[in-house]
Amino acid sequence: MPSPATIEAFLEVVRQSELVDAKRLQACVQRANAAKPPATPRELSEFMVKDGLLTNHQAVLLVKGRHDCFRIGPYRILERLGFGATSNVYLCEHRATHARVAVKAMASGKTKDPVALKRFYREARAASSLDHPNIVRVRDVDWDDSAEFMVMDYVDGASIQDIVQRFGAMDPTRAAHYISQAALGLQFAHEAGLVHRDIKPGNILIDRTGAVKILDMGLARFLQEDDARLTTGEVLGMPEYLSPEQAVDSHNVDRRADIYSLGAVFYFMLTGKAPYFEEKSSAGKLLSKEKRPPKPIKELRPEVPDELVAIVERMMAKKPDDRFQAARDIEDALSPWNETPIDPPPDKEMPQLSPAAMTGQGKGASADEETAPPDQPMSPVVQVLAIVLLGLASFALAWMLFGGKK
Numbered sequence: 247m248p249s250p251a252t253i254e255a256f257l258e259v260v261r262q263s264e265l266v267d268a269k270r271l272q273a274c275v276q277r278a279n280a281a282k283p284p285a286t287p288r289e290l291s292e293f294m295v296k297d298g299l300l301t302n303h304q305a306v307l308l309v310k311g312r313h314d315c316f317r318i319g320p321y322r323i324l325e326r327l328g329f330g331a332t333s334n335v336y337l338c339e340h341r342a343t344h345a346r347v348a349v350k351a352m353a354s355g356k357t358k359d360p361v362a363l364k365r366f367y368r369e370a371r372a373a374s375s376l377d378h379p380n381i382v383r384v385r386d387v388d389w390d391d392s393a394e395f396m397v398m399d400y401v402d403g404a405s406i407q408d409i410v411q412r413f414g415a416m417d418p419t420r421a422a423h424y425i426s427q428a429a430l431g432l433q434f435a436h437e438a439g440l441v442h443r444d445i446k447p448g449n450i451l452i453d454r455t456g457a458v459k460i461l462d463m464g465l466a467r468f469l470q471e472d473d474a475r476l477t478t479g480e481v482l483g484m485p486e487y488l489s490p491e492q493a494v495d496s497h498n499v500d501r502r503a504d505i506y507s508l509g510a511v512f513y514f515m516l517t518g519k520a521p522y523f524e525e526k527s528s529a530g531k532l533l534s535k536e537k538r539p540p541k542p543i544k545e546l547r548p549e550v551p552d553e554l555v556a557i558v559e560r561m562m563a564k565k566p567d568d569r570f571q572a573a574r575d576i577e578d579a580l581s582p583w584n585e586t587p588i589d590p591p592p593d594k595e596m597p598q599l600s601p602a603a604m605t606g607q608g609k610g611a612s613a614d615e616e617t618a619p620p621d622q623p624m625s626p627v628v629q630v631l632a633i634v635l636l637g638l639a640s641f642a643l644a645w646m647l648f649g650g651k652k
Contacts, residue, residue, distance in 0.1 A: 256287035380431030509561025
């Protein structure tokens with residue numbers, strides 16, 4: 247459908263989307279015309295976002311004439327949280343219960359790819375088996391006419407990748423707190439027989455309270471049962487963050503590969519740069535990883551305590567035997583820094599959602615609720631009658647309880 251050229255054409259697209267009921271739409275248009283009549287569909291869409299009727303994501307697509315892309319199974323799409331080569335992640339609400347969740351849906355071009363499908367369901371299986379406060383939980387997996395999708399807990403927060411890219415290297419004590427929480431989540435996954443194999447800043451979220459959540463188990467390996475065909479012969483993970491042994495054989499790595507990757511994330515948090523950032527190509531990063539350590543943290547940020555530098559270096563040791571052997575050991579090593587409380591993340595680091603995305607469209611007041619008159623007080627006559635009836639009822643109850651007793 248082409249982009250609507252007029253206000254009325256845009257309103258017809260909004261009606262076809264069935265995102266909002268007719269009365270709420272009419273009331274919003276009246277408010278827009280009373281404030282400053284919009285001249286274009288884009289101006290009206292921007293008012294609707296500010297008014298809490300539409301989200302930013304919905305408004306952008308509706309202005310383009312799209313009205314048929316806001317449903318995934320029983321969920322209404324509010325915002326797009328992230329995207330990749332094989333899937334998109336959306337903030338959604340259930341159309342009946344209005345529960346807000348994150349829904350990961352396969353990209354349309356990948357629904358016929360058997361390997362992508364297998365990895366998708368493997369991720370759902372891995373994440374749904376892990377119930378831990380530092381791991382994003384998958385609640386359900388399903389499909390509709392358009393794609394397979396999984397339903398996850400919605401984390402109202404930002405990834406370490408986004409926070410450091412936008413605001414620079416973190417305070418060392420704060421970084422230590424976050425790495426400790428991530429280590430606890432990894433320890434739980436490892437004890438359940440899983441190796442994540444894709445620990446990176448973009449897969450570690452920080453919510454508004456400062457809680458850490460590990461996500462994306464798409465490359466996780468089940469140690470006891472696994473389909474080797476999905477990972478044998480491939481290099482899995484990002485070159486900056488995967489361990490040296492994972493670059494050689496991604497299939498047979500153990501939990502110590504995750505420990506290396508978490509150390510590389512720690513390096514990124516403390517310096518604001520990924521390990522081997524000076525190498526421009528993936529091949530260059532992998533070759534350098536085999537030959538030398540990354541640029542020293544002290545060269546990039548001299549104020550980082552020596553004790554923290556030593557922990558990062560041990561986590562990123564080239565030989566697995568030289569690293570911490572369990573994720574819980576990392577949490578123990580960082581305990582001196584965890585004794586100092588830290589504040590929640592500042593609001594500026596957290597996502598700035600549109601009003602409709604923050605509250606959910608299903609929870610907005612309907613047009614009837616918005617325009618209904620306030621409750622009227624009872625008239626004096628009605629008040630007297632109510633008192634008399636209440637007195638009679640009390641007398642009757644007393645007679646029933648005590649009148650027949652001698």
